[in-house]
Amino acid sequence: MPVEPNPALDLEDRIVASIRRLMRAVDLHSRRLVDEFGLTGPQLATLQEAARLGPVSASALARTVHLSGATMTGILTRLEKRGYVVRSRGAADRRTVIVTVTESGQGVLSRAPSLLQDRFRVALGSLEEWEQLMMLSNLQRIASLMDAEELDAAPHLVADARAFDQYASPSEPAASPRVVMPLADRLAPDPSPN
Amino acid sequence: MPVEPNPALDLEDRIVASIRRLMRAVDLHSRRLVDEFGLTGPQLATLQEAARLGPVSASALARTVHLSGATMTGILTRLEKRGYVVRSRGAADRRTVIVTVTESGQGVLSRAPSLLQDRFRVALGSLEEWEQLMMLSNLQRIASLMDAEELDAAPHLVADARAFDQYASPSEPAASPRVVMPLADRLAPDPSPN
DNA sequence: CACATGTCCTTCGCATGCAAATGACTTGGT
DNA sequence: ACCAAGTCATTTGCATGCGAAGGACATGTG
Structure with missing residues (x-):
């Protein structure tokens, strides 16, 4: 066991702490989004990408927002229940699920707040x-x-x-x-x- | 709707994407830790801090690792089930729960891998x-x-x-x-x- | 054409992770 | 000493988030 302090370890600890803090902040912001807007962060991110990419397969969507397929299923189920997206089978490949944003979904998107905290956005802009x-x-x-x-x-x-x-x-x-x-x-x- | 591309929006989108990617990577690493080591990331982080701070209240621990009290309860329950920590009531204030790392917990900690991916650690060190x-x-x-x-x-x-x-x-x-x-x-x- | 293999999505089980409500206890004001 | 208000941990309910397993379908090899 080394007696002298290990600087590298401290650096890593601090990085880990920062990341934990960052992750928590993202989570808390997501919950605030639910209250003020009705959608969670992941739901909003998914809806945005679905709109940007047009009708797209669920797996492609999962890759884009960096989620597993299993998680994407849950997100899409909730978005569909709200009427913001529609799931349909692919014509060429009937295994795939094609996600399409509805009118209602488009409308919600146009009123959607940013996924970043305002505080951060302001600071970033400056x-x-x-x-x-x-x-x-x-x-x-x-x-x-x-x-x-x-x-x-x-x-x-x-x-x-x-x-x-x-x-x-x-x-x-x-x-x-x-x-x-x-x-x-x-x-x-x-x-x-x- | 602005016709010209909005650079600020793109910047924000990229930042959001990076953060999502980072969060997923942390999550995946945590799962790898379970397979190779038996503890998840949050569990290991909590155990490390508990050891570093000595006998400490659950709420102080929660603040240190940036978790809510509710989450900390779950983490501690699992750590206690494994025999790595012990919960006891505070002497002065009987509402508080004092967390103490056991011998077994100390031993596990000494063999614990880093919370950061090796790839990242190597790159960081260079x-x-x-x-x-x-x-x-x-x-x-x-x-x-x-x-x-x-x-x-x-x-x-x-x-x-x-x-x-x-x-x-x-x-x-x-x-x-x-x-x-x-x-x-x-x-x-x-x-x-x- | 048949079959093995692979892909896509869903389901299942589990671990975070939070807020809100709850119970136990402490503290300050009277 | 008593009570109102606050604090600490837990419980409850929900939404991520993952891997593994399963079902439906596709594709390549024979």
Whole structure:
């Protein structure tokens, strides 16, 4: 047993604590959404993606919102019970369930609040653009490293500090822009990683 | 409805997606812990804190691991069933439940794996120190902004980019060091925020 | 065409995780 | 000393959230 304090352990403990705190905050916000809006966070996220993607299979939807198929079934059941989506069988492949957002669902979406706490949104908006990107980049980086199971050839974290080059595209293989361009342009083409 | 793309919305969507992905990864890791170790993430985190704090009340424990009292009850019930902790009534205040880690619990803790995925730990360790701190800082910042309900006097996010000054101590009121000093020193005195 | 294998969704069992209600106890005011 | 109000833990009810198993369907190989 090491007598001297282990800095690395402390770092990890703090990261774990932050994540726990973050997860709880998301959960609490989800409950507030229920009171003020009638839908939970996962339900709203699912409905949004269903609307964005158009008629889509349940499994594709599950992948998009990062949920298991089992969980998606429950979410869809509740959304369907509210009349916001409709489930139908796929024509080509009759195993698949096609999810379609109803008129009612569209209407609700147009009145839907953000999935992020207002406090956070305000603070985020007041940040410099490079800070916003850095925040997003860090989150994506962490999510990538934690979720990717074992993609063997997974590109390891570059240890040498090539400064802020990486922040614009953390897991995207595309070339990273060195010049400042509008946020929208840099955010536009997202292949899939987040 | 705005025709031109809204960069801010995209940013928020990506942040939400990253967080969902991160939360799922944490959940999946927790399930892997059950298979390989026998305890879930929340159970292990609770046990670790119980050991670190010594005999402690259930409510204090709940605050430390960022869980509600109701949830803590369930966690403790399962830990107690395994024989890793013991519940006893407080001497001074008989309402409180004092949690004590047993020998068996200590033993299990000594063999416990990290709450973070190995992949992530390795990657984190290979980062430059300033990058580690920046990552932690960003997480703490996000957690703070999302969880603090309304602490009225909550220090708002500084909009002007005072560069990296803030990364060393995001929510800590202490003076931020401008010179590079050992990681351990900077991590040492944590008043409570994370 | 038949069958093994695989995929898609649902169901089942379990562990979080929360709020609200409840019971036990403490504390402050009178 | 008494009682109102607050605090601590538990119980209850619900919504995630997962894996495993099961049923329906698809696809490739013989």
